Amino acid sequence: MSGEINILPLPQTTPTATRPMVVSGDLLKLLTPMDGLISAGQTASAEVLSLKQADQSFQLLLKVTLDNGRQTTVQATSLQPLPQGTSLAIxxxxAGNLAITVQQAIASSVAALTRIDTAQLPVGTLLQGKVLTSQVMPQVPGQPAVFRSLVTLLNTALSGSTLNIDSPQPLRIGTLLSALVQDTQTLKFLPLSTRQDQLAVTQQLNTQQSRQGSLDSLLTALQNLPQSDDTSDDLRAAVNKLLAGLPDVQQLSTPKGLAQALLSSGVFLETKLLAGQTPALAPDMKADLLKLIAQLTPGLPANTTLGAIIAANTLAQSMPSFIRSALGMLSQVSSKPLPTGFPLPERLMQGAEGESDLEQLLKLAAAAVSRLQSHQLSSLEQTGLTDDGRLLSTWQLEIPMRNLQDIVPLQVKFQREEAPEKEQAPERRDEREPKQQLWRVELAFDLEPLGPLQVQAQLIQGNLSSQLWAERPYTAQLIENNLGALRERLLASGLxxxxxxxxxGTPPQGAQTRLEQRWVDETA
Structure with missing residues (x-):
């Protein structure tokens, strides 16, 4: 979404408990051996001037101060990350090694912050930092993976300090992060949306929308794929896997079936990859489309036009890395961007005269990937802070569902708004109420014999309201006659x-299309 998108609920990171980072006897290996730097039996003081990660080790630049006052700088490697500014006794x-003495165990644990002083940084403070290191920790059986990072702070009174954090996802070295202080042990990262990054998302979105084509065009063509010598067993297997993963209306009518369809829609592929999951273990629309493209390319005739192949390869190679970066690496937060049009309009790809069946399938598959990526980029574009400080998260996706012999694309958009936290007295911060969340859901589909339908609904604290639009008069009247039964079923479910x-008709377009809900303080 992000991904990936990642686009799902934003992860939280928790600083690790206070502990010594280095123990007595740890060795620092000098990059250039220096015989007699420190006399036998003598101790020198050193300060870490810079820290750089190299695979599983860390490169340090040390300023060493000898007993006679002479100073020199040396480069060394360590198995432990020592934050910039750490003071060492060595x-x-x-000739090739330095050893840290026992007195350093306490000092080094102070060099990296392992908790947040909310007197200096009150709850709600925006922190900005840069990732210095990232390590995967030994995994406990049955527990999710943990990634440990050092982040140097770039703002507030603690600018220049280093924060020691654990997170459920790896943080790329050199990434700029923005996070809100939740309590002494918890930060909440904010989504990517600097002006520069927002422009990049918008540019990529425009490119993808110009390439995209409707999913049902490809799926219908795959259903009617003729048996021929050009159809290899691997290609046929890729087609069968893609078609077998399509849900039907009955599956989408159950909570479990709907949840599985959302996870398999392709919008979360990059998020799964970031988390170390293998797409082969579960169906994923985007992963299956990329596998289909890989099977189509070798079977094309030698004189085929290269345009479709180049477009497909560009999608398969460059775009996942872009979205992976955008979904996985969180940065600055700007104001909420203008909403992207929903739903995406139907778009048919025109075939060229003389193209083979495989050439046409490759074009349709590339257009289908672009359509999924248009949804992913739309999610990114609509994620950020509203003008009044609420955090808006968006997940937009498309699920092709079976309806008898037809394939009906179901477009879905979820939006979550979190109200800003109220200021509370320090003694009440641990007892604060959970933040209110407003959820919006939009659906769009064309289901015979009802015709095109759109639904907008919003939910806050168990209160639901909804608007439906039908383009056919018969369907609008049918829905109107059954609204009472729908209300009774919703009430019976506890809403x-x-x-x-x-x-x-259709929902009005523009800035005021969505249902408006104000955050109300009922105690006011």
Whole structure:
């Protein structure tokens, strides 16, 4: 989404408990051996001037101060990350090594912050930092993977300090992060949306939308794929896997089936890859499309036009890395961007005269990947802070579903708004109420004999309201006649139901299209 998109609920990171980072006897290996740097039996002080990660080790630039006051700089490697500014007491057991003495165990644990002083950084403070290191920790059986990082702070009174954090996802070295202080042990990262990055997302979105084509065009062509010598067993297997993963209306009518369809829609492929999951273990629309493209390319005739192949390879190689970067690496936060149009319009790809069946399939598959990526980029574009400080997260996707012999694309958009936290007295911070969340859901599909339908609904604290639009008068009247039964079923499920209305036509377009809900302080 992000991904990946990653686009899902934003991860939280928790600083590790206070502990010594280095123990007595740890060795620092000098990159250039220096015989006699520190005399036998003598101790020197050193300060870490810079830290750089290299695979599983860390390169340090040290300023060493000898007993006679002479200073020199040396480069060394360490198996432990020592933050910039760390003071060390060292000896030299051999020409190529330095040893940290026992007195350093306490000092080094202070060099990296392992908790947040909320007196200096109150809850809600925006922190900005840069990732210095990233390590995967030994995994406990049955527990998710943990990644440990050092992040140097770039703002607030603690600018220049280093924060020691654990996170459920790896943080890329050199990445700029923005996070809100939740409590002494918890940060909440904010989504990517600097002006520069937002421009990059918008440019990529425009490119993808110009390439995209409707999913049902490809899927219908795959259903009617003729048996021929050009159809290899591997290609046929890729087609069968893609078609077998399509849900039907009955599956989408159950909570479990709907959840599985959302996870398999392709919008979360990059997020799964970032988390170390293998797409082969579970169906994923985007992964299956990329496998299909890989099987189509070798079977094309030698005189085929290269345009479709180049477009497909560009999608398969460059775009996942772009979205992976955008979904996985969180950065600055700007104001909420203008909403992208929903739903994506139907778009048919025109075939060229003389193209083979495989050439046409490759074009349709590349267009289908572009359509999925248009949804992913739309999610990124609509994620950020609203003008009044609420955090808006968006997940937009498309699920091709079976309806008898037809394939009907179901477009879905989820939006979550979190109200800003109220200021509370320090003694009440641990007892604060959870933040209110407003959820919006939009659906768009064309299901015979009902015709095109769109649904907008919002949910806050168990209160639901909804608007429906039907383009056919018969369908609008049918829905209107059954709104009472729908209300009763919603009430029976435990919801408080507000307005539910049906309209003939389509939702109005523009800045005021969505249902408006104000955050109300009922105690005011």
């Amino acid at each position: 000896t030299q057991p051999s 408080n139901v507000g307005d539910i209305d049906c309209h003939l």
